[in-house]
Amino acid sequence: MTSTAYDVxxxxxxxxxxxxxxxxxxxxxxVEEHDGPEGPEGPGGWVDVAITPTYSGxxxxxxxxxxxxxxxxxxxxxxxxxxxxxxxxxxxxWITARGRRALAEAxxxxxxxxxxxxxxxxxxxxxxxxxxxxxxxxxxxxxxELTSEFGATACKALYRCAACLEPFEHVKEI
Numbered sequence: 001m002t003s004t005a006y007d008v009x010x011x012x013x014x015x016x017x018x019x020x021x022x023x024x025x026x027x028x029x030x031v032e033e034h035d036g037p038e039g040p041e042g043p044g045g046w047v048d049v050a051i052t053p054t055y056s057g058x059x060x061x062x063x064x065x066x067x068x069x070x071x072x073x074x075x076x077x078x079x080x081x082x083x084x085x086x087x088x089x090x091x092x093x094w095i096t097a098r099g100r101r102a103l104a105e106a107x108x109x110x111x112x113x114x115x116x117x118x119x120x121x122x123x124x125x126x127x128x129x130x131x132x133x134x135x136x137x138x139x140x141x142x143x144x145e146l147t148s149e150f151g152a153t154a155c156k157a158l159y160r161c162a163a164c165l166e167p168f169e170h171v172k173e174i
Contacts, residue, residue, distance in 0.1 A: 005047045006031040008075040015063040016153050017171075019102040022064060026094025027051050029085050033077075046079035047072055052090045054155050054174065092174045109134045109159065109170035130172075136161035137168055 009031045010023040022028040029050040049068050053061050065082040072080045092111040095103075100110045112132065130149070135142045141163035148158040156169045 024099030111173040139164040
């Protein structure tokens with residue numbers, strides 16, 4: 001094998017935002033190669049991959065798991081184990097600079113800083129739409145209006161620009 005398991009896993013794209021790799025999205029937490037005894041089917045060892053969902057119950061997790069396992073097996077890693085790590089919870093702050101550029105180039109409004117909560121304090125439940133300071137990814141106008149708090153996926157909100165009248169999706173801060 002010419003590349004490490006991490007290098008291979010880092011090329012897997014998100015099924016809902018295919019302009020991003022799981023690494024760019026911050027979902028790929030770790031990739032560890034483990035040695036093992038040699039068996040009748042060849043060299044031993046296995047690869048352990050940890051991923052974190054952007055939301056609990058994210059429907060893309062099964063696709064991410066399958067895509068990681070297939071890509072690693074295609075690269076010669078026969079025993080691949082993909083597990084979900086829920087702690088710490090994913091944050092939109094984990095999206096890389098390269099990922100933010102790719103989102104913007106694809107016409108998405110990128111998330112601002114994630115809200116901060118004290119570790120031991122309860123999280124306040126607010127049922128009002130979230131106020132965000134965002135600009136239209138097409139024309140740059142800040143004169144935008146929320147169309148729906150939920151887009152094609154729960155991690156995106158729908159907006160419309162009042163200046164250029166174009167609709168766009170905003171990746172939510174989490």
